[in-house]
Amino acid sequence: MGEVTLTIDNKEVKAEEGMTVLEAARSAGIKIPTLCHHEKLEPYTACRICMVEVESRGRSELDTSCSRPVKDNMVVRTQSEELTEIRRTLLELMLSHAPDARELQELVEEYGANRNRFAKEPSFCIHCGLCVRYCAEVKKKNAVVFVKSGVRREISFNKEIASRECWKCRECFELCPTEALQTAYLLTEALTSDSSSFELEPDA
Amino acid sequence: MPLIKSPEELEKVREEILSRRDPHKLCISVCAGASCLASGAGEVIAAFKAELEKQNINADVDTKGSGCPGFCEQGPVVVIHPEEICYLQVTPDDAGEIISQTIVGKKPVERLLYTDPDTGNKVVKMNDIPFYKNQVRHLIGNNIKIDPKSIDDYLAQGGYAALAKAMHEMSPEQVIEEVKESGLRGRSGSGFPAGRKWEFCRNSEDEHKYVICNCHEGDPGSYADRRLTEGNPHNVLEGIIIGAYAIGAQDAFVFVGDEFPQTVENMRLAIKQAEEYGFLGKDILGSGFDLTVRISIDGGGYVLGESTALMASMEGRIGEPKTKYDHATDRGLWAKPTVLNNLQTWANVPLIINNGAAWFRQTGTDGSTGTRVFSITGKIKNSGMIEVPMGMSLKEVIYDIGGGTVTDKKFKAIQVGGPLGGFVPESQLDVQVDYDQMTDAGLAMGPGLIVADESTCIVDMVKYFLTFLAHESCGKCTPCRDGIRQMLHILNNITAGRGNKGDLELLELISTVQKKAALCALGQGASDPLLSTLKHFREEYEAHIEEKRCPAGVCKALGAVSSGANV
Amino acid sequence: MDNDKIGQIIDKYQGEASSLIQILLDIQHENHWLPRSALEVVSKKLNLPLSKVQQTATFYKAFSVVPIGRHEIHVCKGTACHVNGAQDLLEEVEEVTGIKPGETDPDAKFSLKTVNCLGRCGLGPVIEIDGKTHARMSPAEISDALKKYE
Known part of the structure; x- marks a missing residue:
């Protein structure tokens, strides 16, 4: 793997080929907000909050830093008025689901987001997919998946798998940026909806 | 049927088919497209057959269910060859009269002919009807002569000659060069030059390559793609085979929706016939080139029009778009080099090989060559499938081909490009069917044109498209999923009389962010109907918000009684 | 099955x-x-x-994970059908059958579904009952059309 040099926020940054812009920035102590990103998981590019401005080979565009591979001589800007507007609006869209989510609060302050910009849709879930992907990619269990599509998309526990696997794991709970409310709620619901088919393991 | 092993054998087979056919023999073609079948074309064909038998002349007259000639609104369409006498809205009860009057008596049945609405004159021949006369029908002109279920019909029209020519007179590179020369651009809407895409894929190092024909057409209110494939499947197939030869692909797929059973059925049969004749399989036409074509049926979903979602679906996964930094021509289906082209792109290929790039360029504009097949629907008089030369203005399409609005209600807008396209007001109808002009006008070159008149509420239409997208988005990324949800919420309020000052600005804010931040083309274009109407029809939104009034009289909460039907 | x-x-x-x-x-x-x-x-x-x-x-839209009744009603929600009054038609079907899109009635007689485009735009608004197309329907005709099904 070769080394590349790029510029992030006017700072020269050395990075390994194959790294993402986000990784390069973080290695240089430059902060880019993320919500659906997790080091152990494949880039997902769903929350879009990590978007940055990338200039490469004479072309400037917006892209998600969690997925964008670094290139030699790339110029990245992580802050601009445009990016602030994007991040603020994305936050406001997410706040319509989870107005009190702890992980959103710091960003709300930073970007001056208005909690009441949009109509409330209190599902508590911001569809970051951390629980879903962690369960599939790290735990390889697929106990929780997204079902349906479009605005109806939601997470769902499969009760056979969940009854076997979840009580002893529950690692996804702490990943949830909305403090596991939805995760725990849905898990409980899935486990109790047809309790005759299996026995719950006692909570150790 | 023995396998055809060379161009000479192909010509022999063709001669043999033609020798069995008397060009002067009478033939009753009944459109067997999905629309005419729904209007009773099947019963009409049966009635003709029964009547011919009754009059004991069934040996002298052929009957056939043909590919769709396009005038769907006037179906079932019946054409009597060789004179091409055209009858519209034919019912089984008309069969007897047509046979005694036209077939036996050689006189047209006046009441079933097209009537020119301006002059009141009757038009006898198909190609004299303004709807047809003003089109350039390179791709669909033969449909009425072809039974899509008969490969012999396609061969009788010169079918697979381009394949023989490409394989025996041209190298793959020469085929690519010819397609590049022709200026053919991808008909999916983005308009990427087809020949260049093929060249990238051919030059890709991996030897295993794929070709995909996208027949998905998820746009609501658009059916040109599926009807074209359904009406002349061998034409599309021949294009695919030539393309695969040029690219060096061993496997090809036709990606088509489960909701289009006729398209699937006709394409499946066409593939089987092509295998039997030796146009597919091993050593095609003795060239040494092998190709398998399979049908991949999609489970439904507009988002599958996005290439990464389409390929994910073909691999058996959820149709969710992915951020990608490789071109499909390097890493596409199963991570192999892949060319994905729309079926209309493939359908043009045999024309280019047969007639040459220079001929192809004669139609269209400098930047957009050839023709474009659309379906034109909504509040338009002549609704149907049409083929127009690139460079024709939307005004000509609407008035010269479409015949104007269906009633005397005033034209309001034409919607181009479906849920990710825009609305064009009367003042801008000089925009031409041309990739660059369409892009400049904020439109997408989708296969559907929908006409709205003054009884159509623009706010309701935009709400309709966003409702569609709310279900059809995959739901993965925030700006698309939640942006659409909130836009829809605001529009629902506006049409329910609960609109507020500032709503339009908020809609514009969401649109701006969505356009920049969404993961794929669906999210990036989801606000296009909204933005184009905020530009051209802002006062209609304002009437809903400020005066609590729906000028078109559609929104029920604002006092309307019906939702826009011509009652 | x-x-x-x-x-x-x-x-x-x-x-x-x-x-x-x-x-x-x-x-x-x-x-x-x-x-x-x-x-x-x-x-x-x-x-x-x-x-x-x-x-x-x-x-995927082609699948149903809820049981389907004896007769399937598809109301086309294509754009051409929409501008020609598909919404009124849908509301009338809902009224007569008592079910919403995606539902089956308690007697398992009808299932109702909206479809994106049946591709018969020139005949709109269109509904399909058990695969049979009913073209240029008006809400007033719905009740009679559905009566024929047992």
């Missing part, structure tokens, strides 16, 4: 997990909906987590 039949469908695709969508489509065509028991068989035979099979069955 019995397991043998499902097994035959899966065998047709050589039991390949990548054929999941094609297999579910075949079951949907045969059985008109995807019962949980069928999904379980597919999951086992393809060696795929059941959750993944359920995800696929709820993502």
Whole structure:
């Protein structure tokens, strides 16, 4: 793997080929907000909050830093008025689901987001997919998946798998940026909806 | 049927088919497209057959269910060859009269002919009807002569000659060069030059390559793609085979929706016939080139029009778009080099090989060559499938081909490009069917044109498209999923009389962010109907918000009684 | 739908997990909906987590995971049908049958579904009952059209 040099926020940054812009920035102590990103998981590019401005080979565009591979001589800007507007609006869209989510609060302050910009849709879930992907990619269990599509998309526990696997794991709970409310709620619901088919393991 | 092993054998087979056919023999073609079948074309064909038998002349007259000639609104369409006498809205009860009057008596049945609405004159021949006369029908002109279920019909029209020519007179590179020369651009809407895409894929190092024909057409209110494939499947197939030869692909797929059973059925049969004749399989036409074509049926979903979602679906996964930094021509289906082209792109290929790039360029504009097949629907008089030369203005399409609005209600807008396209007001109808002009006008070159008149509420239409997208988005990324949800919420309020000052600005804010931040083309274009109407029809939104009034009289909460039907 | 039949469908695709969508489509065509028991068989035979099979069955529009009645009503919501009054038509069907899109009535007589475009735009608004097209329908005709079905 070769080394590349790029510029992030006017700072020269050395990075390994194959790294993402986000990784390069973080290695240089430059902060880019993320919500659906997790080091152990494949880039997902769903929350879009990590978007940055990338200039490469004479072309400037917006892209998600969690997925964008670094290139030699790339110029990245992580802050601009445009990016602030994007991040603020994305936050406001997410706040319509989870107005009190702890992980959103710091960003709300930073970007001056208005909690009441949009109509409330209190599902508590911001569809970051951390629980879903962690369960599939790290735990390889697929106990929780997204079902349906479009605005109806939601997470769902499969009760056979969940009854076997979840009580002893529950690692996804702490990943949830909305403090596991939805995760725990849905898990409980899935486990109790047809309790005759299996026995719950006692909570150790 | 023995396998055809060379161009000479192909010509022999063709001669043999033609020798069995008397060009002067009478033939009753009944459109067997999905629309005419729904209007009773099947019963009409049966009635003709029964009547011919009754009059004991069934040996002298052929009957056939043909590919769709396009005038769907006037179906079932019946054409009597060789004179091409055209009858519209034919019912089984008309069969007897047509046979005694036209077939036996050689006189047209006046009441079933097209009537020119301006002059009141009757038009006898198909190609004299303004709807047809003003089109350039390179791709669909033969449909009425072809039974899509008969490969012999396609061969009788010169079918697979381009394949023989490409394989025996041209190298793959020469085929690519010819397609590049022709200026053919991808008909999916983005308009990427087809020949260049093929060249990238051919030059890709991996030897295993794929070709995909996208027949998905998820746009609501658009059916040109599926009807074209359904009406002349061998034409599309021949294009695919030539393309695969040029690219060096061993496997090809036709990606088509489960909701289009006729398209699937006709394409499946066409593939089987092509295998039997030796146009597919091993050593095609003795060239040494092998190709398998399979049908991949999609489970439904507009988002599958996005290439990464389409390929994910073909691999058996959820149709969710992915951020990608490789071109499909390097890493596409199963991570192999892949060319994905729309079926209309493939359908043009045999024309280019047969007639040459220079001929192809004669139609269209400098930047957009050839023709474009659309379906034109909504509040338009002549609704149907049409083929127009690139460079024709939307005004000509609407008035010269479409015949104007269906009633005397005033034209309001034409919607181009479906849920990710825009609305064009009367003042801008000089925009031409041309990739660059369409892009400049904020439109997408989708296969559907929908006409709205003054009884159509623009706010309701935009709400309709966003409702569609709310279900059809995959739901993965925030700006698309939640942006659409909130836009829809605001529009629902506006049409329910609960609109507020500032709503339009908020809609514009969401649109701006969505356009920049969404993961794929669906999210990036989801606000296009909204933005184009905020530009051209802002006062209609304002009437809903400020005066609590729906000028078109559609929104029920604002006092309307019906939702826009011509009652 | 019995397991043998499902097994035959899966065998047709050589039991390949990548054929999941094609297999579910075949079951949907045969059985008109995807019962949980069928999904379980597919999951086992393809060696795929059941959750993944359920995800696929709820993502794509062609599938139904709720039982279907004896007669299927499809109301076309294509754009051309929309501008010609499909919404009024849908509301009337809902009124007469007492069900919303995606639902089946308690007697399992009708199932109602909206479809994106039947491709018969020149004949709109269009509804399809058990595959038969009813062209240029008006709300007033719905009640009579549905009476014919038992």
